[in-house]
Amino acid sequence: MSMARTGVFICHCGHNIASIVAVEEVVKFARTLPGVVVADHNLYSCSEEGLSAIKTSIKQNNLDRVVVAACTPRTHEPLFRKICEEAGINKYLFEFVNIREHCSWIHAKEPGPATEKAKRLVAMGVSKAALLEPQAETESSVTPTAVVIGGGLAGLTAAASLVAQDIDTHLVEQEGEIGGHLSRVSVLAPEFDESRKLLDSLMSGLAGSEKAHIHLRSKLKDVHGFVGNFEVTIDEHGKELKIPAGAILVATGAQEFQPVGEYGFGELQGTITQLDLEKMLSEGKAPNRTVFIQCVGSRQPGREYCSRICCNTSLKNALRILDLNPKAAVTIIHRDIMSYGTAWEELYRRASERGVRFLRYALANPTKVTRKDGSLLVEVYDETLAERINVEADVVVLATPMVSRENSGDVSKMLKVPRDKYGFFLEAHVKLRPVEFATDGVFICGSARWPSSAKEVMCQALAAAAKAAIPIKRGKVIIEAITAWADPDKCAACGNCVTACPYEAVEIATQDGKQIAKVNDAQCKGCGACVAACPNDAMQQRGFTTRQLGAMIDSLVKNALEAEQ
């Protein structure tokens, strides 16, 4: 292998880097590094001028490695990779060095040491770059079918959107009927629309189309394959059905927490949950004296999160009670009312105007509910008045949080997608990839991710459907070349990698008479777990080979330690 021809480009990032790191000095240093044929600096590497400068330099010096020392690869790597491609070299021959977030910005008071560190970081990058290899991204075809798991508002909305885009869509619902919570709630705040109407319009979208396939009383049983080529096995009341699919949407929603034992729930007649109340109201029954208790079972040790929708639901239902029964007395006992946004805050105002009583309690002084001659007695210590108040009620509504579905664990295992510690699913990136999972081709929407209002659920569902439609419409998926491979000469077929892989992407196969590990590129997510598990350095990850990382360590040793002496 001939010596690499590396170009190094140090970014001033205006003052962000240059005001701390002596950029010219780093450039001079870079020129002394092995394989570096040109080192230069730009005011803003990511600007038009910056980019074209790099491009010209690549061509003029016929570079085959490019190192940019600037900000973070997490935001800018794609941009510079693109420039490399435009300049005619493989984009995987690019290496990013972060001297802003990881240097100038965090050593603002030590320009000297920061400059030295920047040099070492650049040297490490250059030493890795020298060992980079061009990579070809693999393509694989996509089955033009989507599977939506969950027939609630999220699932329905997503499915309707997919069908509208003329995509074969299977909707898998475990209950006997479509709708989920939507069919148990009569009106949707803040506009007080009838949920029935919404449900019907969504259903009508599906009913007519031969693209829509609805599976009731069906459970997810098994999932194999990878983006574009999944095989989803479901159990449709007893009989097994295999669905080939290109994308999978998780819309399994959440469920209402049953506060058994709290505030006499289950023992004291009259203590109910929001869904019980929804049922009463839908039958036109509105109690005379109602007390809502908020945050029952949430925002407390063990379940720290705020369920986000309970306050608004209580406000909505308080107003509905007053609509049906203007004389009714309604009290909301809360820890603080979370009616975020204009519309919800408006509800809060109306509720207070119409005499809904708000009492604030603290976790430290729990509210007590007892039965006293025919009615319920709610004893609450009001934090604002700093005194104990007794409220009598016919109905005490316990506003409990949405919790993750018991079976979300199984779904997580089958789809190999992560959950947080409360059992809600974790998206790939909270800002950059909010409706996707790290696992390509699997998407998330609705309360399965986090308790959400109907509006939010629908936004997410539409977003997820749009995202899922991309590979299907494109007809192929491109797999980033950070996948692993096994060096057949070194592999001893000990199977460590097979055990270590979270994605069943590695198997021991026979290749010309020898047992060796084989990686399925499309299934490999490039985590590198197999690399660390391999005792013999046979397993390698593209773009992160042990030789590349080893070279970075050697470089640091050379430039930091040998400098010392």
Next chain:
Amino acid sequence: MTEFEPTILAFCCNWCSYAGADLAGVSRLQMPPNVHIVRVMCSASVKPEYAIKAISQGIDGVLVLGCHIGDCHYMTGNHRTAKRFPVVQKLLEDVGIDKTRLRLDWVSAAEGEKFQKVVTEFVEDVKRLGPNPLKEVRF
């Protein structure tokens, strides 16, 4: 005699700790300039061999940072990391190298402060230990 400035190598996973380090930067959280980050996709891909190689060659400390348990981008990657590195620490201890020179910790993408804290603490710890004795050893 100027104060001893340790050379420290850090491995950060792309999804959490590296992002956490970025956040620390964006938030201008100041910390000592001894730490050099190598980006990997997941802490599970960090071979103990790297730490051993670095420490054997005289690097004063090695930091391995991953996502919090349960938040791994690859589900259980960091579980393996959590299983692996305590063993390496023990082995270092067995041959007489202070295990403090190798630290494993978790930093999420939202924990700029945690990143700053871990880095600052670690640099302090290693300073307290003094230079890696293997620097002096001639084999």
Next chain:
Amino acid sequence: MLPELAFDKLGADLLLAMCEGHGNVGPIVISKGEKMAKVRTDVPYQLVTILTNIYPFIGQKKLALLCRRCDEKALAELEKRGLVDEKRVLRIGLACSADQIKACRCSDPVPSVVHIGAPGKPAGEDELMNKLLAMPSEERLKFWTAQFRKCNKCFACTLNCPVCFCDDCVLEERTFVAEKGIPPGMSFHLIRTFHLSDKCVECGECERSCPAGIPLLTLRKMAAKDMKALYGFVSGDKKKVSPLLTTLEGEPMEDECHEC
């Protein structure tokens, strides 16, 4: 009697043992009908290693070998990784003599079935290990660097190791063992110790075959102690997956791991 046991009772095609010849004691492999010289169990050849050398060539043949407790464990580690087929490897239980047990500081000397020799008592803990662990770490480092300085990179420790299964050893590469000629230095020995931490069966062959007389078995025992302390893991059990490959499930998920 050994051939009868191997061929007639156990139904083996080949028998691997060590016996006298040319004024020495060495390994032999015979098939049914061939006669063998006097068997010498007092010379501890690492028969599992010899087996793994020839294993790829013996096809579907069944091979019986003299099997000490540590050999059993080594075979378990290999079977666990699908590297040998237990149906093709038949064990003739060999109980180690008191001297051998002492030499290996062996705590688990008795094979599951004893065909030859009398079961011996386990030896106490490795004295050198305890001495070293009691030292201040600077002393300990001094000790090991002095030992490792003698290393002449012959690879006897890997070549003779029954559970080292790689043909090309990572220690031969420059990726992790920096090029500093001989001796190879600390990384060589630490990496090897780590690689063996979840499979070493403490047969002591590395120490016996080390021309430099480095107390490698003691180092292995230290690692074994660590694995036990951390994960209650003891290698040599076919059913136990290496803790280095499993998740934390079933164990406390210590989130902040500040003992790290």
Next chain:
Amino acid sequence: MNVEHVLTTCPYCGTGCNFYLQVVDGRLVGVVPCKTDEISLGKLCIKGYNAHAFVQHPDRLIHPMVRQGGDMRRVSWEEALDKLASEIKRIRDKYGPDSIAVLASAKCTNEENYLFQKLARAVIGTNNVDHCARLCHASTVAGLLYSFGSGAMTNTIPEFDNADCILVTGSNTLEAHPIIGSRMLRALEKGAKIITVDPRDTPLSRLAAIKLNQKSGSDIAWINGMIKVIIDEGLVDGEFVETRTTDFAKLKEAVSGYHLDKVESITGIPKDRLAEAARVFAKSKRAMVAYAMGITQHSNGTDIVKALANLSMVTGHLGKESNGLNPLRGQCNVQGSCDAGGLPNLYPGYQRVDDEQTRAKFEQAWGQRLPPKPGLTLTCAVKDALVGKLKAMIIFGENIMLSDPDITHVEQALKELELVAVVDIFPTETSSFAHIILPAACYAEKDGTFTNTDRSVRLLRKALAPPGEAWPDWKIACELAKRLGANGFDFASPAQVMDEMAKVTPIYGGIDHSRLDSEHLRWPCPTKDHKGTPILHTQKFTKGLGTFAPVHHKPPAEEPSEEYPFILTTGRNLFQYHTGTMTRRSPKLEREAPEPYVEINTGDAKRLGIVDGERVMVSSRRGAISLKAAVTDRIIPGSIFIPFHYAEAPANRLTNAALDPVSNIPELKVCAAKVQKA
């Protein structure tokens, strides 16, 4: 299905470790150490563990070839041998027998070397038989014959275990003789003091109690300096000197001028350190000296060896267990090839060809008139070829195009020759000049014996058949002899050859293969009931009284100059062996040391602006080579070191063919060189 473990002897250094070759159905699959072997104790070095790797390499020579015009043509054995025989006849008839030289081989067995020299002397009719011992220990043989009367290790390898003091000089023992090195490490563990004297840091010197870095070519100065200290401080073993030696007065006189300041200025060794070393060595109860090429490969090598003999005698460290002077022989059978008479002036067993009675004995035994005058040494043969005095070389398994000094001259010499016949296992730099190439069997493919450096005669046992049409060298020698019309070459096996050799070689008198199969025998072993001799000179020296030789420091033939400021010294590394014919075809060894390099001191490198790993040009008055710089403080300033294994940058392009007048050993260890950025 047939699995065999064949006990045999290692083909590399002179330690002579025994191990088992693992053979599965004729396939060589591995090496297993022999735990009961008295020499190796079941330990091997990396070369030993890889001794199987090259045997079945595709490059092996598998059929005879004859040059036709430019290229080599495959022919039958018949044709090849007939051609060789007729060529030899032609040249002998035209120019006389002394125009032909036979190169025996330190890689071949005793039996084969016996046949080679018999072929030369009794069939071709010349004493022109020599081999690479000329390049390694010729000066030892000459020097120790003078001092003791016998040129071999006085003690045995296991005895190193129990020494209190080991003085190692000019030997990189852990790399060149690793298993002897491991014996020294055992001694170290028991508290022995190791003293090293060398221009380089070696793996062993780093463990030494006293490490002295000397300037190359200053050996006699420090040795005499030590002896002076010993005499001045009354540390002489008076009784030993009195009863066992002669010419002490001469020695005393000779060393009197070696004041430590003067010595320090010549050698660069701090005087107090040298004095300390002298005391430690003299005062130790059991002290052994081990040395190798660093001592012998000098233009005054014989004198240096004598100086070491003086040091051992003056301290009485001789003739007792773990007390002695021990030249470490570098090749598996370099000791044996000398024992077997592969030398121009000596018959088997160090019997002089210019001695009437001896010659008569051999003429009688071989039924042939034998030439009286000693033949050409290897180094002189090359010189004679250059001037057209020598016309033919029959080369058994040597690669003089890499191993000999100043190979530019060797190359010209080979081109001058009318007949170059090479018998080898692989194509070599030398065979590319051959008119006839004959494929030989390697150590694993034949029976025979090697004699290791401590005089143990060790059996080789055939583990598998030679590849293709290859023959063992003994058979080739016999078939050739027959075609030259000789009798007395009808041997059915090497065992029979050994029986004949034993008859005419007193020190091997009691040795035969059936004994060796189960016994460990060291020569001298005169009779069948003799158990062999571990320690030499116990009661008296072979020659009677040990003789002190008054020797003086003499600067090397070539000293650093303006233009060539460095002293170049050459040697081996752990992983490669000699000209690399075998090791470079063993993947694991080649991987460890894949390319040539020159070791240069950190300070010198800085001065020349050379960084580690950079390509540099090293040149001497004889040539230039380009290779990688290995910048290190493990070599003293002003000296550079190049291993001689690598054909792509042959150290011997640079080395000086200046010869030691007595032994004709070339000064491979010192020449003036310069280093430049390439």
